[in-house]
Amino acid sequence: MPAARESLLDAAYTALGRRPWSAVRMVDVAAAAGVSRQTLYNEFGSKDGLARALVRREADAYLAGVERALVSHAEPRERLAAAAEWTVSAARGNALVRAMLTGCWAERLPSPTLSAVPSSSAVPAQRRADGPLPSPGDFVGLVRDRAVASLTVPGTSKSEASELARACELVVRLGVSCVLAPAGEGGTAGMVRDALTTVRSVS
Structure with missing residues (x-):
């Protein structure tokens, strides 16, 4: 039931904004979403399952924002600048995104393991959430690869593709560094x- 699942994840996210994850109660999440506690357990299996699904959703939303940024301008350099700016703004506005990008999980946040956990869920979305979650290094690769795919044009040589990949990774790492230490002027x-x-492939 996708609508109930999204309502439950919205309720969990709102609850996390008001109190530490350790103090978030499943019964309160269910009530805020307008469903039974049994529906919540049927969907996520446990509080850990809910946490993993919430983290996965926020990760997907962040990556979707990266893809939007990468088509927001005509010039390649401006696309990469927009993607880096999105990384900083997304992390500033979402504590889960910040934790995923930096690996710094504050005490008030859930801290789901990055490795896969055994799943017996009948819900496909939950089985995906129970799979391995991206690490900070994984995010660098995911965003870099999206940027390379967005900027590669027909006829790009192997050396140009390699240079482009290095430039894209540099931008991603700059963006993450600005999450930890905001850029100045x-x-x-x-x-x-x-x-x-000085990078020809994105000029």
């Missing part, structure tokens, strides 16, 4: 533009 986008000035 010029902001994240300005830092990315400066870093890419």
Whole structure:
């Protein structure tokens, strides 16, 4: 039941914004979503299952934002600057995204293991959530690969593709570094533009 699942995840996210995850009660999440506690357990199996599904949803939303940023401009350099800016703004506005990108899980957050957990769920979305969750290094690769796919044009040589991949990874790592230590004058986008000035493949 996709609608109930989303309502439950919304309720869990709202609850997490008000209190530590350890104090979030399943019965309260179910009540806020307008469903029974049994429906909640049928969907997620346990509180850990709910946490993993919530983290997976926020990860997917972050990556969807990256893809939007990568088509938001005509110039390749501006696309990468937009993706880096999105990374910083997404992490600023969402504690789960910040934790996933940096690996720094605050005490008030759920801390699901990154490795897969045994799943007997009949819900396909939950079986996916019970699979391995991305680590900070995984996110670098995921965003880099999306950027490379967005910027690669027909006829790109192997050496140009390699240079592009290095430039994209540089941008991703700059974005994550600005999550931990905000950029100064010029902001994240300005830092990315400066870093890419001499990179032919994205100029």
